[in-house]
Amino acid sequence: MAKKKARPKLPKRAVLIRMLRQMVEIRIFEEALYHAFMTEKMPGTMHQAIGMEAVPVGVVHALRPDDLMTSTHRGHGHAIAKGVSLNALMAEMYAKETGTSGGMGGSLHIFDLQRGFLGTTGIVGASTPIAVGAALAVHLEGSDRVVVSFFGDGASNQGVVHEALNLASVWKLPVVFVCENNQYAVSMPIHKATAIEHIADRAPAYGMPGAIADGNDVLAVYHEARKAVDRARRGGGPSLIECKTYRYKGHSRFEPANYRPEGELEAWLKRDPITQFRKRLEEEEILTKDQAEAVESEVEEAVQEAIAFARRSPDATVQQAASFVFA
Amino acid sequence: MRNLSMAAAINEALREEMRRDPHVILIGEDVGAFGGAFQVTKGLLDEFGAERVRDTPISEAAIIGCAVGAALMGWRPVAEIQYSDFVTCGFDQIANQAAKIRLMSGGQASVPMVLRLPIGARHHGAHHDQSPEAYFMHTPGLKVVIPSTATDAKGLLKAAIRDDNPVVFCEHKVLYGTRSVGGRGLATEKAAETRTQTEAPLEPRMPAEDTLIPLGVADVKRRGDDVTIVATALMASRALEAAARLEAQGVSVEVVDPRTLVPLDKDSILKSVMKTNRALVVTEETRTASCGAEIAAIISEEAFDYLDAPVMRLGMMDAPIPFPPAVQQAMMPSVPDIVAAVHQLVARIL
Numbered sequence: 227m228a229k230k231k232a233r234p235k236l237p238k239r240a241v242l243i244r245m246l247r248q249m250v251e252i253r254i255f256e257e258a259l260y261h262a263f264m265t266e267k268m269p270g271t272m273h274q275a276i277g278m279e280a281v282p283v284g285v286v287h288a289l290r291p292d293d294l295m296t297s298t299h300r301g302h303g304h305a306i307a308k309g310v311s312l313n314a315l316m317a318e319m320y321a322k323e324t325g326t327s328g329g330m331g332g333s334l335h336i337f338d339l340q341r342g343f344l345g346t347t348g349i350v351g352a353s354t355p356i357a358v359g360a361a362l363a364v365h366l367e368g369s370d371r372v373v374v375s376f377f378g379d380g381a382s383n384q385g386v387v388h389e390a391l392n393l394a395s396v397w398k399l400p401v402v403f404v405c406e407n408n409q410y411a412v413s414m415p416i417h418k419a420t421a422i423e424h425i426a427d428r429a430p431a432y433g434m435p436g437a438i439a440d441g442n443d444v445l446a447v448y449h450e451a452r453k454a455v456d457r458a459r460r461g462g463g464p465s466l467i468e469c470k471t472y473r474y475k476g477h478s479r480f481e482p483a484n485y486r487p488e489g490e491l492e493a494w495l496k497r498d499p500i501t502q503f504r505k506r507l508e509e510e511e512i513l514t515k516d517q518a519e520a521v522e523s524e525v526e527e528a529v530q531e532a533i534a535f536a537r538r539s540p541d542a543t544v545q546q547a548a549s550f551v552f553a
Numbered sequence: 554m555r556n557l558s559m560a561a562a563i564n565e566a567l568r569e570e571m572r573r574d575p576h577v578i579l580i581g582e583d584v585g586a587f588g589g590a591f592q593v594t595k596g597l598l599d600e601f602g603a604e605r606v607r608d609t610p611i612s613e614a615a616i617i618g619c620a621v622g623a624a625l626m627g628w629r630p631v632a633e634i635q636y637s638d639f640v641t642c643g644f645d646q647i648a649n650q651a652a653k654i655r656l657m658s659g660g661q662a663s664v665p666m667v668l669r670l671p672i673g674a675r676h677h678g679a680h681h682d683q684s685p686e687a688y689f690m691h692t693p694g695l696k697v698v699i700p701s702t703a704t705d706a707k708g709l710l711k712a713a714i715r716d717d718n719p720v721v722f723c724e725h726k727v728l729y730g731t732r733s734v735g736g737r738g739l740a741t742e743k744a745a746e747t748r749t750q751t752e753a754p755l756e757p758r759m760p761a762e763d764t765l766i767p768l769g770v771a772d773v774k775r776r777g778d779d780v781t782i783v784a785t786a787l788m789a790s791r792a793l794e795a796a797a798r799l800e801a802q803g804v805s806v807e808v809v810d811p812r813t814l815v816p817l818d819k820d821s822i823l824k825s826v827m828k829t830n831r832a833l834v835v836t837e838e839t840r841t842a843s844c845g846a847e848i849a850a851i852i853s854e855e856a857f858d859y860l861d862a863p864v865m866r867l868g869m870m871d872a873p874i875p876f877p878p879a880v881q882q883a884m885m886p887s888v889p890d891i892v893a894a895v896h897q898l899v900a901r902i903l
Contacts, residue, residue: 296622328659335657344625345658349649355615356650359622359630366578366604366628386645389615396610550656551693553663553717 234449237287242512243521245287245444249279249500250525252303255312258529259302259319263479269321272333275303277442277474280499281406282307284439284447284469285374288455294342294360294373296353298406299334300473301346304376310338316532322539329542330550350411351377351384354403358390361399361464372400372458380411382425388432391466395433400458402451403434405468406441412477413485426468434464441471442499471499560593560729562703563669566710567594567631571601574629577714580607580616581633581669590635591671591729613643617668621651621719624666629714637670637723638683651719652694665717667710672699673725673787673837674869674885678876684786684838684869689721690814690847696768697814697844699723701789703732705812708766716768725786725837771818773825777807780895781825783848784835785811788867788886792835795891802892804899814844822848823856830861831898835886840868862901865894 236242256274263272275282278300286307289295297304305315310326318325319333326336334348344360347353357375364371381387382405394401405425409416422428429436435457439450447469454465472494476483483491507513557565571577579594579601585608588595598606609616613634620630634640640647651664674682689697696718700706706724713720774789775796784792789810796806809825811818826832832852836845849864867886874881 326659327657327661330659331657335653337654337658337661339625339658339661344622345654345662347650349645352618352645352650355618355646356622356625358615359619359624360626361622362619363623363626363628366623367626386614386618386643389610389612390618392610393612393615393619397607546659547656550660552696553655553665 234445236445236510237448239512241287242507245283245448246500246503246507246513246518247521247525248283248286248307249444249503250522251312251528252279252283252306253500254522254525254529255306255315255532256302258533259316260475262533268319270332271479272302272319273300273478274475275300275473277494277498278406278408278471279303280444280447280503281404281441281469281471282376284444285402285404285451287448288451289372289374292342293371294344294364296344296357296360296373296375297336297346298353298376298378298381299346299348299350300378301336301376302333305336305338305343305346308338308343309341310336310343312528312532313535314338317536317539320536320539321542322536323542323546324535324539325542328546330547351381351387353377354381354387354390355393357401358394358399361394361401362397365399370400370459372402372455374402374404376404376406378411379405379407379409379416379420379425380414382428383419391432391434391464394464398461398463400461401464402454402458403464403466404451405466406471407468408471408473410473410477410485415485424468426466429466432466434466436466436468438468438470441469442497442502444499444503556732557703558730558732559700559703559706559724560591562707563593563710563724564595564597566707566714567597568600570711570714571597571605576627577629577631578605578607578623579631579633580609580619582609582611582635584608584633589633591726593724593729594633613639614646617643617646618650620666620668621646621654621664624664624719625654625662629665631667631669631714633669635671636681637672637685638680640668640670640685644688647695647719647721648688648692652692655694655718663717664719667713667720667722669722669724671726672723673727674874674881675726676876676878676881679873682874682881684723684836686721686723686814687838687843690844694719695815696720697723698768698812699785699814700812701725701728701786701810705766705772705810708764709768709812712765712768715765720768723786727787728790731790766812768813769816769818770813771809771811771821773807773821774810775806775808777805777829779805779829780831780833780898781807781809781822781829782833782835782891782895783809783811783822785814785844786837788835788837791886791888792891794888795895798888798892799895804895806895811848817848817851819851819855822852826852826856827859830859832856832860833865833867833891833894833898835867835891837885838868839871840866841871843868862898865898867891867894
């Protein structure tokens, strides 16, 4: 008789509730932002991570607050999980002086250096060697901090990503590379763009351990991330984790994602990361239904306050732009 | 007076800055035991060790990106691209990342890195002989430095390393072998015909001098009254030779070497043109949309009332650089070309 694989021990209750809360923060923030784009004149565009909340939240809970992170163009969830203030993040969307970058960066260029958040980026894949550089700095400092480098299935074929993973491995640097495989790069499905099925299968080619995690299961992501983070922290070098997940919205703004086959979205919705996790917490009696709903209401209020904060903040100016060219 | 080659001067600058500040690190292809393709980093691995002098794979994007990441964390990486022509392999990291992170982060981040590029034609052909500084002058957020002498190279590199911004540091490979003669640092091309090798070890009696040359300050390499020549790198040296010939012909030429393209010392250039009323800009870049073109435009805009003739430009013919040495030389501004251009300027009456 096959032995049933033991479920890993659950983290402490407080941690689990924080995981839920963060996923809900990301979801409600993103949905409120979508609504703002529909009803107000919002500058620029956004690339939303609705449906992908479990990945950054699972990863972040394996980190220490002084660890570092680089992000992608779809980075609101990464930023929120890393602790970037909802107010400052929303204000950045509104191009306000009180934004994370004083309104200068927008969604694609979120930085919060105090929290170790080294940037979302408008260039697919470009943050990966920057993560390697940050890890080099950490190594030279003699500290045991770790750097997480997010990139997507689309980015996995960018030349610079190959360079970065190889270099991190050659120099045995403390980077955890997390590939968020949401199946699409704009309209390009992964099976048309990538010569292999699992990006994690490239890990041996880079001389590092690879793993696949269910990207819609926050605890599964957390467990793989723990292994990789602990490995990096004790000097064992980089790892590659591929998280299989899905974005509910199109690539950006109101892009309708008509390239998706019928039924695909519905199938993924049935495995919504927040719904499944809430259900599990209620089943394990970690949280009651009322308590879960209370978390949602609190987050709803916080996000509304973030929007109000953004709306009442002053606009960014040309003078500020000029002052930020050189240090 | 010490007589160092430019390569040795750059080596000294790196050595002094690495001694002074443990956060200065070198990364690049063959920079360690090999000493660099042009032997500029010779001996630095021995003194500073493999943690701070790192050989990399052939990965220009990762080399530059790694420098960006380390700089974000407060280190001062000096990244070397083996030939400036290869920088396009990592162009995104310098033009989109290094240059823009400060503004995109609303001033939270700075990127105190130096990117060293060996530029200039040396008979290797289209992929090894370019002068690409215009791409970087055109990219806001980058400082661009281009010394023409060993003394300037040393002082400017030290300042570049201490600068809190990303600096693209252009080193003309033909000038690597040239020496500074006298305090003004006049370079001669004759010396450049020798192999570019780091010179004999530093005179042990000479203390390391902390002589910084600030970025953004031009240098008048030769004073004159009739014509201003603005010239960079190897062309500064050719302009000086042309000036010597022209003096014998009764024309007094002032040679202004900008030394830094960004930030550009406009005031020194304009001051010279306001005195001479005639300007010639000479660079080795392909002529169209070069840094020389930008300097010429500035002179026309801001010294218009002082000009007795249109601003002239000399540059490399607009073509990929072919291999045959004689063809290359024919495409580049030569000393006779510069002399002829000056005569044209002087002949024009308003």
